[in-house]
Amino acid sequence: MASPVVILTGASRGLGEAAAYEAARQGAHLVLNARNAARLRQVAERARDLGAEVLVVPGDIGLPLTARRLVQQTLSHFGRVDAVVNNAAIIQPIGPIAELDPYAWQTNWQVNVLGPAMVVRWALPALREHQGRVVNVSSGAAIKPYPSWAPYATAKAALNHFTRILAAEEPRITTLAFRPGVIDTDMQRFIREHGAEHMPPELYQRFLHYREAGKLEPPERVARALIAVALRAPHAWSGEFVSYDEPRVQALIQPSNS
Ligand SMILES: NC(=O)c1ccc[n+]([C@@H]2O[C@H](COP(=O)([O-])OP(=O)(O)OC[C@H]3O[C@@H](n4cnc5c(N)ncnc54)[C@H](OP(=O)(O)O)[C@@H]3O)[C@@H](O)[C@H]2O)c1
Numbered sequence: 001m002a003s004p005v006v007i008l009t010g011a012s013r014g015l016g017e018a019a020a021y022e023a024a025r026q027g028a029h030l031v032l033n034a035r036n037a038a039r040l041r042q043v044a045e046r047a048r049d050l051g052a053e054v055l056v057v058p059g060d061i062g063l064p065l066t067a068r069r070l071v072q073q074t075l076s077h078f079g080r081v082d083a084v085v086n087n088a089a090i091i092q093p094i095g096p097i098a099e100l101d102p103y104a105w106q107t108n109w110q111v112n113v114l115g116p117a118m119v120v121r122w123a124l125p126a127l128r129e130h131q132g133r134v135v136n137v138s139s140g141a142a143i144k145p146y147p148s149w150a151p152y153a154t155a156k157a158a159l160n161h162f163t164r165i166l167a168a169e170e171p172r173i174t175t176l177a178f179r180p181g182v183i184d185t186d187m188q189r190f191i192r193e194h195g196a197e198h199m200p201p202e203l204y205q206r207f208l209h210y211r212e213a214g215k216l217e218p219p220e221r222v223a224r225a226l227i228a229v230a231l232r233a234p235h236a237w238s239g240e241f242v243s244y245d246e247p248r249v250q251a252l253i254q255p256s257n258s
Pocket of ligand 1: 009010011012013014015016033034035036037039059060061062086087088089090111137138139140180181182183184185186187188
């Protein structure tokens with residue numbers, strides 16, 4: 001069987017970087033996107049060492065032209081798409097609704113909602129052809145009304161509903177929203193460094209506590225579950241919001257090639 005081709009956004013660091021290596025270990029070929037081209041090329045090198053053929057398509061996924069270029073270059077190079085993992089996201093701006101900068105809010109939704117929707121929009125014909133999968137990396141914030149997180153949390157709630165609508169429209173593909181838990185990445189560092197100023201004290205303390213109590217998940221652990229659903233989630237789950245630590249998700253994880 002041909003190696004599955006996975007488009008992965010936000011692959012320059014954090015969960016996306018770990019997911020690139022996990023997908024390579026699972027025998028996938030990769031198309032990697034993020035803004036930092038130099039960092040992305042380093043991730044690509046390491047993924048190649050793990051056996052993957054890798055194409056790098058740097059760019060801001062909040063711009064609709066980047067999404068189209070990402071899919072067009074994937075099809076010119078590999079001729080197929082088996083999975084889209086919409087992982088890139090930003091949490092900022094954080095702060096009370098009354099104080100938020102409207103342009104920063106707009107950028108948040110462009111990256112977190114419009115970007116994933118446009119990658120899917122261009123990839124759909126190819127995904128249908130191979131009964132592919134779309135995994136939209138969401139967040140517990142999509143279903144919890146965290147004060148000071150309105151742009152990010154509403155964007156993730158929109159992404160969950162986009163997932164349901166896509167599942168209803170597209171019976172030939174499998175579409176999931178994925179809840180990755182609380183991961184030890186730059187996004188958590190941003191919350192610790194900027195939350196004191198912009199978040200309610202009790203919420204800020206909760207996030208400080210996650211780190212102090214060793215409750216942050218290593219990106220590699222979450223990446224195993226993310227790539228398992230991207231490569232193997234059953235069609236019956238289409239439209240669902242699945243969590244990385246659910247037993248049925250953990251049961252999809254297979255040992256890697258290297
Ligand atoms: N960390 C957590 O605890 C946590 C919890 C719940 C959900 N999540 C979700 O998990 C996913 C991964 O988060 P993470 O913690 O790994 O975040 P992260 O460490 O901040 O990494 C974010 C990734 O997205 C890329 N990115 C940001 N803006 C972009 C843009 N405009 N265009 C293209 N790429 C962009 C970044 O690369 P460049 O800067 O190079 O563009 C980076 O590779 C996100 O969807 C996040 O919402 C994380």
